[in-house]
Amino acid sequence: MSPILFWLFTALMLAFGVSVILNRNPVASALSLVASFLCLSALFVGLDAFFIGVIQVLVYAGAVMVLFLFIIMLLDLRAEHRRHFNRLVLVGGSLVSAGFVIALLQVLSVFPAGAKPFPALGVARLDDVRQVGITLFTRFNLPFQTVGVLILVAAVGVIVLSRRELK
Amino acid sequence: MDFINDIPWLLIAASVAKTLFLIFLIVLPIVSYTVYAERRVSALIQDRLGPNRTGFPTSLLGFHKDLQLFLGGLGQPVADAVKFLLKEEFTPGHVNKFYFWLAPVLAMVPALSTLAVLPFGNYMFGQKMVVADVNVGILYVFAIASIGVYGIVLAGWSSNSKYPFLGGIRATSQMISYELSLGLSAVPVLMIIGNLNLSDAIQYQIDNGWLLLPFTDGKLTLRELLLWIPVGISFIVFTISMFAETNRLPFDLPESETELVAGYHTEYSSMKFALFFLGEYAAMIAGSSVIVVLFLGGWHLPFLPINTLESSTTPAGMALGLIHISVFFAKVIALLIFFIWVRWTLPRFRFDQLMKLGWLYLFEIALVNIFITAAILALVK
Numbered sequence: 001m002s003p004i005l006f007w008l009f010t011a012l013m014l015a016f017g018v019s020v021i022l023n024r025n026p027v028a029s030a031l032s033l034v035a036s037f038l039c040l041s042a043l044f045v046g047l048d049a050f051f052i053g054v055i056q057v058l059v060y061a062g063a064v065m066v067l068f069l070f071i072i073m074l075l076d077l078r079a080e081h082r083r084h085f086n087r088l089v090l091v092g093g094s095l096v097s098a099g100f101v102i103a104l105l106q107v108l109s110v111f112p113a114g115a116k117p118f119p120a121l122g123v124a125r126l127d128d129v130r131q132v133g134i135t136l137f138t139r140f141n142l143p144f145q146t147v148g149v150l151i152l153v154a155a156v157g158v159i160v161l162s163r164r165e166l167k
Numbered sequence: 168m169d170f171i172n173d174i175p176w177l178l179i180a181a182s183v184a185k186t187l188f189l190i191f192l193i194v195l196p197i198v199s200y201t202v203y204a205e206r207r208v209s210a211l212i213q214d215r216l217g218p219n220r221t222g223f224p225t226s227l228l229g230f231h232k233d234l235q236l237f238l239g240g241l242g243q244p245v246a247d248a249v250k251f252l253l254k255e256e257f258t259p260g261h262v263n264k265f266y267f268w269l270a271p272v273l274a275m276v277p278a279l280s281t282l283a284v285l286p287f288g289n290y291m292f293g294q295k296m297v298v299a300d301v302n303v304g305i306l307y308v309f310a311i312a313s314i315g316v317y318g319i320v321l322a323g324w325s326s327n328s329k330y331p332f333l334g335g336i337r338a339t340s341q342m343i344s345y346e347l348s349l350g351l352s353a354v355p356v357l358m359i360i361g362n363l364n365l366s367d368a369i370q371y372q373i374d375n376g377w378l379l380l381p382f383t384d385g386k387l388t389l390r391e392l393l394l395w396i397p398v399g400i401s402f403i404v405f406t407i408s409m410f411a412e413t414n415r416l417p418f419d420l421p422e423s424e425t426e427l428v429a430g431y432h433t434e435y436s437s438m439k440f441a442l443f444f445l446g447e448y449a450a451m452i453a454g455s456s457v458i459v460v461l462f463l464g465g466w467h468l469p470f471l472p473i474n475t476l477e478s479s480t481t482p483a484g485m486a487l488g489l490i491h492i493s494v495f496f497a498k499v500i501a502l503l504i505f506f507i508w509v510r511w512t513l514p515r516f517r518f519d520q521l522m523k524l525g526w527l528y529l530f531e532i533a534l535v536n537i538f539i540t541a542a543i544l545a546l547v548k
Contacts, residue, residue, distance in 0.1 A: 027266070027321075027324065031317075031321075034317070050301050050302060050303045050307075051302075051303050051306070054303045054306045054307050054310045055306070055310075057310040057311070057313075057314065058306060058309055058310035058313060061310075061313075061314060062309075062310055062312075062313025062314055062316075062346075063313060063343070063346070066313070066316055066317070066320070066339060066342075066343060067343070069317070069320055069339075070320070070336075070339050070340075070343075073320070073323075073324045073332075073335070073336070127302060128302070129302065129303060129306075129363055
């Protein structure tokens with residue numbers, strides 16, 4: 001991947017990420033998150049990981065965020081506009097993210113291989129979909145099936161809970 | 168011209184040239200003439216004439232009559248485009264300006280971006296006739312198509328009035344619901360082909376016969392005969408879901424005139440309205456192209472020789488390449504006529520019927536269909 005493109009999409013991704021939390025309008029926040037996801041998938045594509053890049057768009061930008069936006073549109077947005085920054089939350093949030101950055105720096109300091117770029121893959125067309133499929137259904141078959149059952153249980157739970165509220 | 172692929176700038180230039188060729192010389196003209204075809208076919212079905220006499224408006228210059236050439240109504244799309252550009256661009260005062268402007272763009276761009284991975288021809292000038300030959304082709308189409316819903320949602324929301332809002336809500340729920348059956352109904356096809364790349368899908372159909380018409384390679388095995396059942400089911404489910412995804416009648420509830428004035432684009436005028444309109448037709452072309460690639464053999468015709476990378480720079484090879492491109496778009500146009508025919512034949516669904524059809528029938532049928540395909544693939548070699 002060309003370094004210019006890498007820096008371009010990284011800068012865009014971070015800018016949209018910041019705009020998610022700075023925007024007062026929830027619709028603008030949601031759309032910034034979508035744009036951030038799109039830039040992230042561009043980074044994946046730059047690493048020749050087309051499958052993950054496309055799934056990022058298909059699942060997060062195309063499905064999850066559409067549902068988010070769907071719910072946000074039904075809210076009263078003027079109430080959101082009236083809310084102000086809570087100073088305590090601001091301080092707490094800064095502390096948590098500072099802690100996270102310190103932890104990340106510590107991990108990176110004991111992992112020297114992360115400092116230099118990896119060599120290029122050197123294949124014209126990586127069959128990543130096949131690789132992911134084979135790995136999921138052989139090596140990680142049991143965890144994969146378990147996750148499926150877990151999601152089913154969660155879906156049934158959500159339906160049960162939301163129905164009870166209706167009565 | 169193999170050196171093109173070695174120099175990055177030339178590769179980019181070739182991709183840009185292919186994109187411009189595809190969008191401005193093929194797709195946008197087809198879009199505007201599909202609008203014209205829509206009006207003429209609807210007139211045919213309703214026993215009218217339709218727009219059949221657009222000429223040059225010389226009466227504006229003081230002549231007695233407009234200049235009528237032998238064009239018939241073929242000048243109509245040009246007149247429509249001029250009208251859209253010259254009409255007053257009116258933005259109501261109560262709208263959310265930024266998103267109101269953004270929405271038509273978001274409706275048009277994804278529809279055209281889907282075309283990037285579609286192989287619309289074989290070889291021309293030593294170049295493969297596909298803008299991006301990626302190995303996740305069909306997933307890319309679904310991903311970009313799912314982005315297309317933002318344009319409609321934002322149009323409905325930012326218009327800040329009730330009919331567009333209801334249209335936007337309807338469009339969102341409809342598109343989310345039918346995305347599932349659309350994706351699931353494509354799975355059997357991908358299982359048979361064993362690959363997500365769309366060029367490979369066409370290559371498979373050249374070797375083994377088109378998926379929907381498996382006898383086009385001259386022979387019909389037991390396996391192909393059995394696979395005809397799931398492929399037929401998935402073709403029907405895919406096509407119905409495509410109608411719902413592109414908001415076409417009988418599923419055009421987001422813009423049903425009798426209840427919602429015009430749905431999500433009620434507040435739009437002039438070129439901004441035209442972008443929604445063109446976006447809808449571009450999405451139809453993209454959808455038909457996917458159907459052509461997955462089920463109808465893409466640019467392949469059984470009796471036609473196939474040009475190769477080497478022969479595509481010779482005159483004969485270039486002529487063949489042009490014929491391949493024409494075959495692809497002839498199939499697409501046939502499907503578009505089918506889309507139009509359905510629109511003027513079937514009445515509109517009610518919203519609960521639409522949701523019931525999507526969730527209770529098409530979704531389950533597509534899911535069962537995957538298992539049928541898997542069983543046939545595993546049992547019959």
